[in-house]
Amino acid sequence: NAGVMQNPRHLVRRRGQEARLRCSPMKGHSHVYWYRQLPEEGLKFMVYLQKENIIDESGMPKERFSAEFPKEGPSILRIQQVVRGDSAAYFCASSHGTGLITEAFFGQGTRLTVV
Amino acid sequence: DAKTTQPNSMESNEEEPVHLPCNHSTISGTDYIHWYRQLPSQGPEYVIHGLTSNVNNRMASLAIAEDRKSSTLILHRATLRDAAVYYCILAMNRDDKIIFGKGTRLHILP
Numbered sequence: 001n002a003g004v005m006q007n008p009r010h011l012v013r014r015r016g017q018e019a020r021l022r023c024s025p026m027k028g029h030s031h032v033y034w035y036r037q038l039p040e041e042g043l044k045f046m047v048y049l050q051k052e053n054i055i056d057e058s059g060m061p062k063e064r065f066s067a068e069f070p071k072e073g074p075s076i077l078r079i080q081q082v083v084r085g086d087s088a089a090y091f092c093a094s095s096h097g098t099g100l101i102t103e104a105f106f107g108q109g110t111r112l113t114v115v
Numbered sequence: 116d117a118k119t120t121q122p123n124s125m126e127s128n129e130e131e132p133v134h135l136p137c138n139h140s141t142i143s144g145t146d147y148i149h150w151y152r153q154l155p156s157q158g159p160e161y162v163i164h165g166l167t168s169n170v171n172n173r174m175a176s177l178a179i180a181e182d183r184k185s186s187t188l189i190l191h192r193a194t195l196r197d198a199a200v201y202y203c204i205l206a207m208n209r210d211d212k213i214i215f216g217k218g219t220r221l222h223i224l225p
Contacts, residue, residue: 004158033212033213035215042215042216042217042218043153043159043215044215045212045213045214045215048212056212091158091159093158093159093213103149103161103164104161104213105161106158106159106160107158108157108158109157109158
């Protein structure tokens with residue numbers, strides 16, 4: 001059973017371009033979470049999704065950022081018109097249920113560099 | 116919101132036990148205590164969780180105080196690979212997300 005798969009592992013974008021980060025949860029997991037980690041800082045919650053639904057997006061910036069978890073396929077975190085401040089590691093996690101009781105499994109992250 | 120307090124950093128010698136403390140004095144009756152760790156350049160990794168009773172698994176042990184206002188993660192025999200940031204997290208029953216604090220950076224000395 002493969003773990004949480006994130007791709008690409010490294011992504012370089014010029015300012016103003018779009019970044020698309022993909023996350024395939026573990027088999028059988030229907031809950032996906034996205035986190036951002038700036039260099040030398042902690043993990044910040046961004047969004048929590050279930051299949052076809054955004055449950056909690058309280059950590060998402062109001063502009064340029066969006067996330068989806070379609071019925072088929074991976075979850076996508078999209079950042080439009082990237083700026084240098086978006087450079088960070090973005091981690092995805094999945095779980096059977098909520099993070100309250102069950103453990104969450106994290107991917108290796110996508111390291112976004114905006115030049 | 117219930118919060119946790121952990122030391123910023125700790126050191127331990129290789130092959131010795133490590134006790135990582137966590138205070139959570141405002142914990143509610145249904146909050147679970149979770150521990151995750153993040154090795155350098157990797158995603159967080161689940162370590163252990165518990166509610167009231169002490170818990171053991173292949174990675175570590177979790178000792179929970181009787182009043183549940185504090186807990187201790189115990190690594191029985193630290194190795195260099197255990198050098199990581201360890202996060203103590205309360206799973207709040209009114210939120211569905213895991214909120215990470217600053218954690219404890221554990222240094223293992225060879």
